[in-house]
Structure formats: structure tokens, C-alpha cells
Amino acid sequence: MTYDLRGKKVLVTGASVGIGAALAKGFAERGAVVGICARREDKLAEVLAHLKQHSPDSRSWAVDLADLDGLAPFAAKVVDELGGVDVLVNNAGIPKRRKVMALTPEVVESTMAINYFSPIRLTLALLPQLVERKGRIVNISSIAARLGPPGEAAYSATKAALTAWSESMQVDLTLADTGVLVHVVNPGIIDTDLFSLPDNDAPPPSIEALPVETMVQPVVDQLDSGLFELYVPEYLGEVAKNKAADTGAFLQSTIAWSRANNPA
Numbered sequence: 508m509t510y511d512l513r514g515k516k517v518l519v520t521g522a523s524v525g526i527g528a529a530l531a532k533g534f535a536e537r538g539a540v541v542g543i544c545a546r547r548e549d550k551l552a553e554v555l556a557h558l559k560q561h562s563p564d565s566r567s568w569a570v571d572l573a574d575l576d577g578l579a580p581f582a583a584k585v586v587d588e589l590g591g592v593d594v595l596v597n598n599a600g601i602p603k604r605r606k607v608m609a610l611t612p613e614v615v616e617s618t619m620a621i622n623y624f625s626p627i628r629l630t631l632a633l634l635p636q637l638v639e640r641k642g643r644i645v646n647i648s649s650i651a652a653r654l655g656p657p658g659e660a661a662y663s664a665t666k667a668a669l670t671a672w673s674e675s676m677q678v679d680l681t682l683a684d685t686g687v688l689v690h691v692v693n694p695g696i697i698d699t700d701l702f703s704l705p706d707n708d709a710p711p712p713s714i715e716a717l718p719v720e721t722m723v724q725p726v727v728d729q730l731d732s733g734l735f736e737l738y739v740p741e742y743l744g745e746v747a748k749n750k751a752a753d754t755g756a757f758l759q760s761t762i763a764w765s766r767a768n769n770p771a
């Protein structure tokens with residue numbers, strides 16, 4: 508199977524910086540017409556200038572994706588102004604590094620709103636369009652969805668929800684013979700602003716972050732192959748398998764590792 512991106516209409520959320528910007532550029536460089544959105548207009552303008560060098564019909568919209576009631580009208584606007592959507596990349600997201608004892612229901616729920624309810628609203632609003640075009644849905648989840656790292660209960664749960672949703676959605680869409688493929692992407696640690704945003708605990712020590720460009724070719728290959736779940740870097744898939752084989756033992760190792768690396 509191959510997936511020819513030339514002329515495809517691709518919407519990437521959260522593409523003002525970071526992984527979303529890198530993916531948007533990668534798609535435009537391969538001939539896709541790319542729509543990008545996020546809140547910061549100045550950052551979007553920088554990315555759009557790059558997109559237009561490769562794909563002049565690319566577009567951008569400044570939008571707060573946490574405004575859930577605005578998402579259906581936004582989806583309609585994108586379909587209208589981009590001329591359709593073949594690929595939806597649900598990438599926008601926020602971190603939440605905070606120990607569970609310090610979490611409040613409001614923080615948990617607002618993290619869920621942007622990382623889970625928002626991509627789901629957008630997906631549902633665009634689903635008729637994606638079915639009509641036998642499209643693709645790429646959900647940027649996280650290795651946190653599979654491993655539940657320390658200090659990230661609120662964040663991990665949002666990503667686990669997105670992954671579980673993706674699994675069931677793929678089954679439903681296949682049983683209904685829609686031809687729509689769903690893809691889950693689990694980045695490990697990628698060098699973006701995610702680790703320096705305010706209102707979060709410090710990231711774990713001694714983490715080695717990969718450059719954002721590392722994400723692009725694996726996701727393009729994933730569209731080509733139809734692979735459901737991608738890990739970047741790939742070895743994290745093995746770690747997730749080991750965890751699934753004995754979750755209790757994995758939690759004990761996580762506790763021991765955390766004690767050794769973050770002495771109180």
C-alpha cells in the first residue's frame with residue numbers, strides 16, 4: 508500500500524510550533540495542500556510561509572481548540588476554505604506534569620478537554636467528509652498512553668483515552684466498509700516547548716529528546732503502510748509490550764527507577 512500525498516488536503520491541529528509544525532512542513536514538501544491551526548497567529552504565519560513555498564494553496568486559522576462548541580463551525584469552515592479534508596492530524600495538545608496529590612478536578616478536566624474532547628469533537632465533525640473521501644485520521648497520542656509515567660496521571664489518561672477511542676473507531680469504520688484508516692502515533696521524548704511550558708513540574712532528569720524532524724518520515728511511512736500504531740523511537744514499542752505482559756512488575760520497576768533518579 509502507498510499513500511500519495513500529492514494534492515491531498517491535510518488539516519494539522521496545533522501546527523504553530525513543535526511536532527505539528529514539523530509534520531505540516533513535511534506534508535507540504537511532499538505535495539499536500541496543508542491547513543494548519545493553533546492560537547498564536549505570529550507562529551502560524553511563519554509556518555504558513557514555509558508551507559506556501561511548496562504548496563501555495565495551504566491555509567492557516569487562528570483558533571482556540573479548547574473552545575469545544577466552536578469546533579463544528581470551525582470544521583465546516585476548513586472544509587469550505589481548504590476544499591475538503593482527506594487527512595485529519597489531531598496533534599494539538601498540552602502537557603500536565605503534576606503529581607496526583609497536587610491535581611485538582613479542574614486541572615484534570617481542562618487537560619482532558621484539549622487533549623481528548625477537542626480532537627474527538629473535530630473528528631466527529633469531519634467524519635462525514637473523511638468517509639466520503641476514504642480519508643485518514645492521525646491521532647498524536649503518546650508513549651505516556653501505554654506506559655503511564657510518574658507525575659503524569661492527568662496527561663497519560665488523556666492520551667490513553669485517545670488511543671482507546673482510536674482502536675474502537677478503526678474497528679467501527681472497517682466494519683462499516685468506509686475505507687477510512689485510523690493511525691495512532693506514540694512519540695517518546697521529542698524536543699519541543701512541551702517541556703518548558705509554565706504550570707508544569709520540571710521534566711524528568713537525564714532525558715534525551717529527539718529533534719522534531721525525527722517524527723516526519725515515520726508518520727509518512729505510516730500513512731503509506733497503513734500501520735495502526737507507531738512508536739517514535741521504534742524501540743518504545745518493545746517497552747510497551749513488556750509492560751503489557753506484566754503491568755504490576757512494570758509499575759514496581761518504574762517506582763524503583765524514579766526513586767533512583769529523583770532522590771527526594
Ligand SMILES: NC(=O)c1ccc[n+]([C@@H]2O[C@H](COP(=O)([O-])OP(=O)(O)OC[C@H]3O[C@@H](n4cnc5c(N)ncnc54)[C@H](OP(=O)(O)O)[C@@H]3O)[C@@H](O)[C@H]2O)c1
Nearest residue numbers: 521522523524525526545546547572599600649696697699
Ligand atoms: N514533545 C514530546 O515529547 C511529545 C511526546 C508525546 C506526545 N506528544 C504530543 O505531541 C503533540 C504536539 O506536542 P509538541 O511536543 O509539539 O508540543 P508544543 O510544541 O507545545 O506544541 C503544541 C501545539 O498545540 C497547540 N495548542 C495547544 N493548546 C491549544 C489550544 N487550546 N488551541 C489550539 N492549539 C493549541 C500549540 O499552539 P498555540 O500555543 O499557538 O495554540 C502548539 O502548536 C501533543 O499532542 C503532545 O501531547 C509530544
